Amino acid sequence: MNRLLLPIIIIFVPFFIFSQQKKDTIDCNYLQTPILEFIADIEEQTDLSFTYTQLMIKDLTITVNGDQMGVFDVLDKAFKYTPLRYIYYKPNLIFIVNKANFIDQLPVYTLSSNDFESEDDSQLSTVMQKYIKGRNPNIKKTIIVGDKNNVSNGKQVKIIAKLFDEETNEPLIGATIFIKENGIGAATNNAGELTLRLPQGKFSAEIRCVGMQDAECILDIQSEGAFSYVMPQEVKSISEVTINAQQDYKIRGSEAGLDKLSIKSVKELPSLMGEKDIIKISQLLPGIVSVSEGSSGVNVRGGNADQNLFYINKLPLYSSSHLFGFFSSINSSIIENFAIYKGHVPAQYGGRLSSVFTIDTRKGNKEKIFAQGGISPISANLELEGPVIKDKASFVVSARSSYSDWILKRLPNENLKNSSVFFYDIAASIDFDINEKSNASGFFYNSNDFFNLNSKNEYQYDNLGGGVYYTYRLSNRLKSSSHFVQSNYSFSTVDNNNEVEAFSHNYSIKHTEIKSQLSYIFTEKQNLNFGGSFINYNIDRGKIEPYGSNSRRNELDLGGEKGFESALFFEDKYELTKKIKISAGLRYSFFQYRGPQDVYIYGQELGVSEDNIIDTLSFKKGEAIKNYNGPEFRMGADFKTGDFSSLKFSFVQMRQYLYLLSNTYSITPTDQWKLSDYYSKPAKSMQASVGYYKTFASMGMSASSEVYYKQSDNITEFKDGADFLNSKLVETQTLQGNQDAYGFEFMLAKDEGRLNGWVTYTYSKSFVQVDGINNDKKYSSNFDKPHVVNLTGNYKFSRRFILSANVMYSTGRPITMPQSIYYLQDMPFVNYSDRNEFRVPDYFRTDLSLTIEGNLKAKKLFHSYWMINVYNVTGRKNPYSIYFQSEQGKIKGYKYSVIGAPIFTISWNFKLGNYANE
Amino acid sequence: MNNIINNKMRNVFLCFFIIIFFNSCIEEFFFENNSENEIVYVVDGQILTNNVEQFIKVSTAVSLGHPIFNPVSNCLVSVYDENGNVFHFEETANYSKGVYVGEIPIEFMYFGNKFKMTLETKDGKILESDFEELLQGVPLDSLDYVLNTNSNGMNKANFYLNMPVDDNYDSYYRFEINESWEYHAAFPIIKYYAYVDNNIEFFDQFEDYSKNICYKSQDLKCIYSASFDDVVGAEYLTVPLHFVSNETQRFKYKYSVLATQYSLTKKAYDFWGKLKNTSQNGETVFGNIPMNADGNISCKNNPDEIVLGYFGVSDYATKRFLVDLPEDFGFYESQFDCSINEVDGKVLLNILANLEKEDGPYYLPQAPAYDPGGTYIADQGCFDCRKKGGQTQIFDFWKEK
Incomplete structure (x- = not known):
């Protein structure tokens, strides 16, 4: 015990002393408070002294709310929506002035109107830099755009802005610029660019981005032009954004059903075994569920798990999990951007019915070396990044590996002692700015899992892939980007439970994709995006081979499949009025199922079964067996209903040319991907959604709600008793039908203050109807959970101590239950209900975590933090499944809980290098 | 210092993994379907x-x-x-x-x-x-077993049924297995209480072994099926059956298996296979989806009405196998449920008070030498082997041998 007390005392006592000495924060609770009263209160709590005129502040009120806020945070917020502003003069003077009359223009400099040059201080003299920097805290920057010799004479001109992260030099996606005077705004695209249309003149611009410091500046528009703006990262703990569904972006963008997570949201939230997992965290967002904890894959808006496309740097992942689904196979530490398109899906994406998860990894710092890593009870990870050529090229390398095999050998349980578990993932990238107009990059990724249970079952699965990427700016208006990626997913299994029937099986799917697209700024109100893609699929379903000398298992070659999918896409985003934006896109996709292949023809009377083959069609290598093609319309509209609210509509059509062969509730790493073929048609879906978004700026809160309806056709379901390892003829084991889903999603988020987080509620239904299954009656999808409530919160005791919690509730998932018992040959058997007619008991779980940051000195080279996690605090035994089996002639029921007790873990993470990358 | 750290870390990791693996749990679940079921x-x-x-x-x-x-x-x-x-x-x-x-x-x-x-x-x-x-079945050929020792040290004899692979015969089969064995009670009968008229009296006698040796036979309530389709490169179709462990007396004295074979059509084979998968397989982490086995019977008045079961026609064959026992099977004697327990005299009185005439005598074990005056009881099957379901008369197939 004494050993424990000492570090606790060492950690806590200095912090406590430190906390008591600090007096630069105050508690605020001002609601429509007269400004005079507010000033008096601030003067009483701080050393500040205010100077103002009574006339100026007469009848004005202040609304600002928050605990332990920085004084200047309070003042920023207090004056934000008033006609006043404040000026601070050291050491303690505050002047209150009128915004409109105050001249704050600093010595200015002119940017080239044709190039996207950053606002580089190095262009100024040292004296000027010092002059500007010395006043930065108090005075807005002025950015002159255009050429004063080419004044536009009152006409509106197009302004292109490009926003960067100051630390990483990465373009900022989803950052916004809002022009106060005319109430217009825009959000940056994936390249960090946005376009505004403004007349000549000076405008106050608010610049915002998740995780970055808010900024205000004066835009001095002289003519058409462009400018770059570098945003410093937000380092003030009090207002640190830990999760953001990017409400500003939602309000001002035109894409419904788009969710984004920042890596910070993952950092502090509780997790299983201390493994930061952004995909698991995404399940706390509305509309995203999984069958159960520990299950692989996610279900988005009533779609099957195989209807989601996971891209990491445009590289498709056919399995996104480690350890059968307990952890995701993506090391969260290297993620830069994480977006989920579950409503409006841009035309450039296709191939899955429900959603597209896009994950972009960091491109690496081009100026200095940086390392970070961590160790959790199950794995250790290390990332290294830095310049290859300073300011030109950078690299990132990350590796994560488990050491659980080492642990298993030390367990007393013989089954586990004789088992082995191991996983790892590696990612590496290089990014090269060839010149101002072109950029090239490369990416490599490998994840691998191995599990051997007492030599009875063996699983190994592996993702291996890489890609090269090239972007080129042909002009100010036209930009091209192309990439080539290849992804290979393979698995091998051994089933040695019964040595007479023991077998091994290998499987692989190779995905080769080339894609090119152009972004064209047609007018300041209209952006076009068009291009094409080509994917080649090569699947080897593998062989079932006898395993061991005693096996009498018949060898079975499940065969191979080839096909290619190509698509042309076009999307037009148009700003109809200041309040209405629309986007319209069309994607036309083609799919060809190709030889070599033997296709069996079945007699009509007895249907598709192995006993009813009447003919065989043989196709040679490369010969087209079946062609499918069709259009996919994508439409979105954004109606701005107020300064902080908007209404969005979305309509999307999607097509999917491959699916998973699965006959379990949750997908497994050994489920086989299968192409649409001679018999199975490609799945199609149509989704319509409407959303309303509102930000309560004064409270630092935002709310969103969406309703959707989705209809899918040609969904493949397995027949009762299907065994995909006993027959190569998949068409005899599957049927196709329809899937309908609808739902309502609500999210309320608080981004600021000591207590932040979000709460979501989702009501949704998802049904499947397939002729030939469940007596042709529709039934609930395996993951249909009508009511889902998630609560996520962080409470910051200080910059160094953060308490986080997740609370999750959902309706129990559907299950096929016994209805009655009957006897055959004097043995009892269970008569089961209709498929998924009943539900397991409801799911409830609470997780807690405490993050203890090390010393946060800005210039310290080495930073670290500890994270203490308690997973499933209440120890509730949430049922994963209920099953029944016959034992000695009696039917017994069992409830299986994956994790039925609290799990306490500690993990440690470090950063080497003074670089705030999160 | 490094060793200390390593030891600490090792203990932390050890605790963690013990927690995670033992947190996964399976509990018995009681489900009462209160809905009004239609007649099926x-x-x-x-x-x-x-x-x-x-x-x-x-x-x-x-x-x-x-x-x-x-x-x-x-x-x-x-x-x-x-x-x-x-x-x-x-x-x-x-x-x-x-x-x-x-x-x-x-x-x-x-x-x-x-x-x-x-x-x-x-x-x-x-x-x-x-x-x-009606399809022709294959003659049953032989029965053998393979001895294994599992990770807990338990010896198991896994049984296999062998049938000659021949194109002249049908491909699909179902089997029923009946096992018979000799077993012994642990103790001779020495002293007991029994009814004499309407009174319970105590009897003490010489060692009586008349109820010490029994023979028992029972059907295994499992579905065993096999198909030639699953066999490659062998002269025999080998069908995995049950196993016998050293935690029972089955393999100690005599053991016999009666195998019964039914030829099946492919549809019947699939039906029994589905029943087997649904009723005998446990749960996996991925969650198998159960299903009803579709038989070959339908309701002509209402085609949507479910009719359970199967009407089949089979060639029938049966064969008894007398099993040669291994010399050393490493029996766990203590596992045969015959320990003696010391009780308070009131407990014995309470047992006798509830003894019915038709229950027969109540046998008592010999008290151990270190406590000759103590009161001890044991399971009644430890004295009278019939109490464990067997009979004292030897089965005919062992007589013939």
């Missing part, structure tokens, strides 16, 4: 080549809370062959309710002949099966 008819019919007298059982499915065979009487049951010959089945007094008996003369039971069943219930439902073909 169950037909269990199997026409066999070994007998002229054939049986078809008709019942209904029952609620989970009352798992009993629920017969359906007063049905009109007939079997047709593909040539239009009709064989009527009726309930008789010789068999319990719901069992319909009919005769199909041996001349109709030739391989290739097809049969179907029709059944009309008292409430007018007409149930009809598809035609089933």
Whole structure:
């Protein structure tokens, strides 16, 4: 015990002393408070002294709310929506002035109107830099755009802005610029660019981005032009954004059903075994569920798990999990951007019915070396990044590996002692700015899992892939980007439970994709995006081979499949009025199922079964067996209903040319991907959604709600008793039908203050109807959970101590239950209900975590933090499944809980290098 | 210092993994379906080549809370062959309710002949099966076992049934297994309480071994099926059966297996395979989705109505195997449930107070030498082996040997 007390005392006592000495924060609770009263209160709590005129502040009120806020945070917020502003003069003077009359223009400099040059201080003299920097805290920057010799004479001109992260030099996606005077705004695209249309003149611009410091500046528009703006990262703990569904972006963008997570949201939230997992965290967002904890894959808006496309740097992942689904196979530490398109899906994406998860990894710092890593009870990870050529090229390398095999050998349980578990993932990238107009990059990724249970079952699965990427700016208006990626997913299994029937099986799917697209700024109100893609699929379903000398298992070659999918896409985003934006896109996709292949023809009377083959069609290598093609319309509209609210509509059509062969509730790493073929048609879906978004700026809160309806056709379901390892003829084991889903999603988020987080509620239904299954009656999808409530919160005791919690509730998932018992040959058997007619008991779980940051000195080279996690605090035994089996002639029921007790873990993470990358 | 850190880390990791793996849990689950179930008819019919007298059982499915065979009487049951010959089945007094008996003369039971069943219930439902073909079975050849020791040190003998692979025979089979064995009670009968007239009296005698050796036989309630389709490169079809462990006495004195084989059509084989998968497989982390096994019987009045069960026609073969026992199977004697327990005298009085005449004597073990005056009791099967379900008369097949 004494050993424990000492570090606790060492950690806590200095912090406590430190906390008591600090007096630069105050508690605020001002609601429509007269400004005079507010000033008096601030003067009483701080050393500040205010100077103002009574006339100026007469009848004005202040609304600002928050605990332990920085004084200047309070003042920023207090004056934000008033006609006043404040000026601070050291050491303690505050002047209150009128915004409109105050001249704050600093010595200015002119940017080239044709190039996207950053606002580089190095262009100024040292004296000027010092002059500007010395006043930065108090005075807005002025950015002159255009050429004063080419004044536009009152006409509106197009302004292109490009926003960067100051630390990483990465373009900022989803950052916004809002022009106060005319109430217009825009959000940056994936390249960090946005376009505004403004007349000549000076405008106050608010610049915002998740995780970055808010900024205000004066835009001095002289003519058409462009400018770059570098945003410093937000380092003030009090207002640190830990999760953001990017409400500003939602309000001002035109894409419904788009969710984004920042890596910070993952950092502090509780997790299983201390493994930061952004995909698991995404399940706390509305509309995203999984069958159960520990299950692989996610279900988005009533779609099957195989209807989601996971891209990491445009590289498709056919399995996104480690350890059968307990952890995701993506090391969260290297993620830069994480977006989920579950409503409006841009035309450039296709191939899955429900959603597209896009994950972009960091491109690496081009100026200095940086390392970070961590160790959790199950794995250790290390990332290294830095310049290859300073300011030109950078690299990132990350590796994560488990050491659980080492642990298993030390367990007393013989089954586990004789088992082995191991996983790892590696990612590496290089990014090269060839010149101002072109950029090239490369990416490599490998994840691998191995599990051997007492030599009875063996699983190994592996993702291996890489890609090269090239972007080129042909002009100010036209930009091209192309990439080539290849992804290979393979698995091998051994089933040695019964040595007479023991077998091994290998499987692989190779995905080769080339894609090119152009972004064209047609007018300041209209952006076009068009291009094409080509994917080649090569699947080897593998062989079932006898395993061991005693096996009498018949060898079975499940065969191979080839096909290619190509698509042309076009999307037009148009700003109809200041309040209405629309986007319209069309994607036309083609799919060809190709030889070599033997296709069996079945007699009509007895249907598709192995006993009813009447003919065989043989196709040679490369010969087209079946062609499918069709259009996919994508439409979105954004109606701005107020300064902080908007209404969005979305309509999307999607097509999917491959699916998973699965006959379990949750997908497994050994489920086989299968192409649409001679018999199975490609799945199609149509989704319509409407959303309303509102930000309560004064409270630092935002709310969103969406309703959707989705209809899918040609969904493949397995027949009762299907065994995909006993027959190569998949068409005899599957049927196709329809899937309908609808739902309502609500999210309320608080981004600021000591207590932040979000709460979501989702009501949704998802049904499947397939002729030939469940007596042709529709039934609930395996993951249909009508009511889902998630609560996520962080409470910051200080910059160094953060308490986080997740609370999750959902309706129990559907299950096929016994209805009655009957006897055959004097043995009892269970008569089961209709498929998924009943539900397991409801799911409830609470997780807690405490993050203890090390010393946060800005210039310290080495930073670290500890994270203490308690997973499933209440120890509730949430049922994963209920099953029944016959034992000695009696039917017994069992409830299986994956994790039925609290799990306490500690993990440690470090950063080497003074670089705030999160 | 490094060693200290390593040891600490190792302990932390060890604790963690013990926690995570032992947190996964399986609990017994009690589910009561309170919904009003419709009547679901169950037909269990199997026409066999070994007998002229054939049986078809008709019942209904029952609620989970009352798992009993629920017969359906007063049905009109007939079997047709593909040539239009009709064989009527009726309930008789010789068999319990719901069992319909009919005769199909041996001349109709030739391989290739097809049969179907029709059944009309008292409430007018007409149930009809598809035609089933009688297919020839393979002779049962031999039975062997392979000895294994599992990770807990338990010895197991895994049994396999061997049949010659021959293209002349049908490909699909189901098997029933009946096992028989000799076992011994742990203690001779020395002292006991028994009723004399209406009084309980104490008896003390010389060692009595008359109820010490028993023979027991039981059907294994499992589905065993096999197909030639799964066999490659072998002269024999090897069918994995049950196992016997050293935690019972089965392999200690005598052991025998009676294997019964039924030839099946592919559809019947699939039916029994689905029943096996649904009823005998446990849960995996991925969650197998259960399903009903579709039989070959439908309701002609209402095609949407579910009828459970199967009407099959099988070539019947049976063979008894007397098993040669291994010399050293490493029996766990302590596992045979015969320990003696010291009790308070009041406990014994309470037992005797509740002893019924038909229960027979209540036997007591010899007190240990270190406590000759103590009161000790033991399971009654440790004195009278019949209390564990066997009989003292040896089975004929062992007599013949």
